[in-house]
Amino acid sequence: AAGSDPVGPCGRRAYAPPAERKRFYQNVSISQGEGGFEINLDHRKLKTPQAKLFTVPSEALAIAVATEWDSQKDTIKFYTMHLTTLCNTALDNPTQRNKTQLIRAAVKFLETDTVCYRVEEPPALAELQRNEWDPVVAWVEKRYNVTIGSSTSILGPNIPASTKETFISHLASYNMWALQGIEFVITQLKSLILSMSLIDRHITVEKAVLLSRLEEEYQIRRWGNVEWAHDYDLCELRARTAAGTLFVHLCSESSTVKHKLLQD
Amino acid sequence: MAALGAPLRTLRALLRELRRAAGGSYRDSPAYRHVLAAFRAHRVTSEKLCRAQQELHFQAATYLCLLRSVREHEALHREYHGRGERSPQEVAGLVGFRLPQQPGGKG
Numbered sequence: 001a002a003g004s005d006p007v008g009p010c011g012r013r014a015y016a017p018p019a020e021r022k023r024f025y026q027n028v029s030i031s032q033g034e035g036g037f038e039i040n041l042d043h044r045k046l047k048t049p050q051a052k053l054f055t056v057p058s059e060a061l062a063i064a065v066a067t068e069w070d071s072q073k074d075t076i077k078f079y080t081m082h083l084t085t086l087c088n089t090a091l092d093n094p095t096q097r098n099k100t101q102l103i104r105a106a107v108k109f110l111e112t113d114t115v116c117y118r119v120e121e122p123p124a125l126a127e128l129q130r131n132e133w134d135p136v137v138a139w140v141e142k143r144y145n146v147t148i149g150s151s152t153s154i155l156g157p158n159i160p161a162s163t164k165e166t167f168i169s170h171l172a173s174y175n176m177w178a179l180q181g182i183e184f185v186i187t188q189l190k191s192l193i194l195s196m197s198l199i200d201r202h203i204t205v206e207k208a209v210l211l212s213r214l215e216e217e218y219q220i221r222r223w224g225n226v227e228w229a230h231d232y233d234l235c236e237l238r239a240r241t242a243a244g245t246l247f248v249h250l251c252s253e254s255s256t257v258k259h260k261l262l263q264d
Numbered sequence: 265m266a267a268l269g270a271p272l273r274t275l276r277a278l279l280r281e282l283r284r285a286a287g288g289s290y291r292d293s294p295a296y297r298h299v300l301a302a303f304r305a306h307r308v309t310s311e312k313l314c315r316a317q318q319e320l321h322f323q324a325a326t327y328l329c330l331l332r333s334v335r336e337h338e339a340l341h342r343e344y345h346g347r348g349e350r351s352p353q354e355v356a357g358l359v360g361f362r363l364p365q366q367p368g369g370k371g
Contacts, residue, residue, distance in 0.1 A: 029294075030294060059298075060298060063294045063295050063298050064295065064327065066294060066295070067282070067285060067286075067293065067294070067295040070285075070286065070293065071285040071286065077338070080334050080337070080338060082330070082334070083330075201265055201266055201318075201319070201322045202265070202266060203266050204266045204267075204268065204322075204325060204326075204329070205325075205326055205329045206329060207266070227340070227344070228340065228343075228344035228345070231336075231340055232337065232340045232341070232344065232345075235333045235334075235336045235337035235340060236333075236337050238329055238330075238333035239330055239333035239334045239337055242326050242327070242329040242330035242333060243330050245326050246323065246326045246327055246330060249319075249322075249323055249326070250323075
């Protein structure tokens with residue numbers, strides 16, 4: 001698509017900020033502006049990568065973002081500031097997708113949903129998948145009154161159109177900010193089913209991540225854990241999934257959210 | 265609703281993480297005050313009936329997971345991926361050699 005991934009003069013993608021820089025502020029505070037809550041670094045107002053004013057619709061979200069900024073020690077590690085990143089994405093919309101496109105991307109994941117793709121070998125793993133994944137699929141099927149099923153075929157499960165329609169109309173009830181969060185969680189967990197279970201508070205973040213990494217966990221138990229790889233990836237996935245989930249919930253609470261900012 | 269355990273335990277762990285993240289003046293930090301106020305307002309106890317309480321508890325548990333995972337990830341990064349390359353002296357030292365001293369510098 002035109003405009004995506006523009007390459008800057010030094011060869012870097014224009015939307016990629018530097019990985020680290022020195023902490024340049026003493027105090028972090030929150031203030032309430034016209035469009036919502038703003039973050040102040042000393043006397044400066046935080047801006048997005050595209051230089052828009054950083055405004056969030058929820059006070060709790062602003063507090064959490066401020067905490068991210070205040071937690072930085074000598075250097076600002078942007079890659080640990082997941083809530084800030086999510087807010088920047090919601091404000092800038094760098095991929096320039098509208099609500100329909102976001103929903104379509106999210107529901108498309110169902111065709112390659114992790115928990116629907118089953119192995120036949122080894123039998124122990126196949127059984128583990130049945131024991132751990134079947135209940136979650138069943139819960140989602142019941143909750144949304146849909147048929148999903150699972151498959152051992154390389155083509156994956158055959159998802160009925162009515163199932164997709166149900167999820168499309170359910171996701172349409174979320175505002176644009178929350179949708180950015182939902183789509184983010186789905187891409188992290190590689191599963192729409194696990195993401196909906198998580199967002200509906202049926203499972204915790206830790207459980208969702210475990211289920212997403214079920215085969216890895218199986219292999220780790222068989223062959224051993226490699227801390228600098230396995231735990232590293234595990235912690236990162238947990239952090240991102242937790243951030244996405246919190247983001248969705250904080251952007252969906254009608255009592256604390258400024259609706260004006262969230263209109264599509 | 266997900267199995268979360270005792271709300272008080274989640275609250276304590278969350279406050280501990282906030283303390284770690286903030287450093288000195290954690291009690292004045294907006295996050296610390298907000299979390300305490302939210303728990304007091306909903307008076308999260310072992311009652312399983314109130315939906316708002318359950319939602320707050322889930323949110324607290326999610327935030328706790330975020331703070332904890334970020335801290336653990338950073339610690340792992342520092343330990344395994346943060347050191348950068350060794351200097352030529354260090355590399356030589358790994359196999360018991362020392363770099364030669366050349367008075368005029370390298371040729």
